[in-house]
Amino acid sequence: MDELLTSFQKHDIDTLCVNDGIDIVKIFLNNEENNSIKLLITDENMNYLNGSEAIKIIRKIEKLKNLKRLNIISVSCNDEKNISNLIIEAGDFILPNPLSKQSIKSL
Numbered sequence: 001m002d003e004l005l006t007s008f009q010k011h012d013i014d015t016l017c018v019n020d021g022i023d024i025v026k027i028f029l030n031n032e033e034n035n036s037i038k039l040l041i042t043d044e045n046m047n048y049l050n051g052s053e054a055i056k057i058i059r060k061i062e063k064l065k066n067l068k069r070l071n072i073i074s075v076s077c078n079d080e081k082n083i084s085n086l087i088i089e090a091g092d093f094i095l096p097n098p099l100s101k102q103s104i105k106s107l
Contacts, residue, residue, distance in 0.1 A: 028058050052074070058072070
């Protein structure tokens with residue numbers, strides 16, 4: 001994940017890092033009006049609320065409030081079955097962890 005953040009910083013892309021899925025949902029709720037978040041990258045293994053749970057909550061909020069769908073990328077080191085489920089939940093992209101230069105370039 002550090003390599004991905006470094007890559008974003010090299011291209012002057014503002015980033016915000018949190019360790020908890022609850023914080024992801026709070027940030028999403030606080031920014032839903034001005035749409036300042038363009039991309040969410042979430043890890044499956046986070047404290048209190050994991051990545052797929054945070055995604056489910058965000059997708060429900062988007063649907064209930066008729067919001068534009070946020071682009072979400074999931075990073076996971078889980079087995080293939082769980083990765084497939086995450087892809088279905090996120091509806092966007094999934095990257096295997098650990099991240100490789102190739103997976104970041106393909107993104």
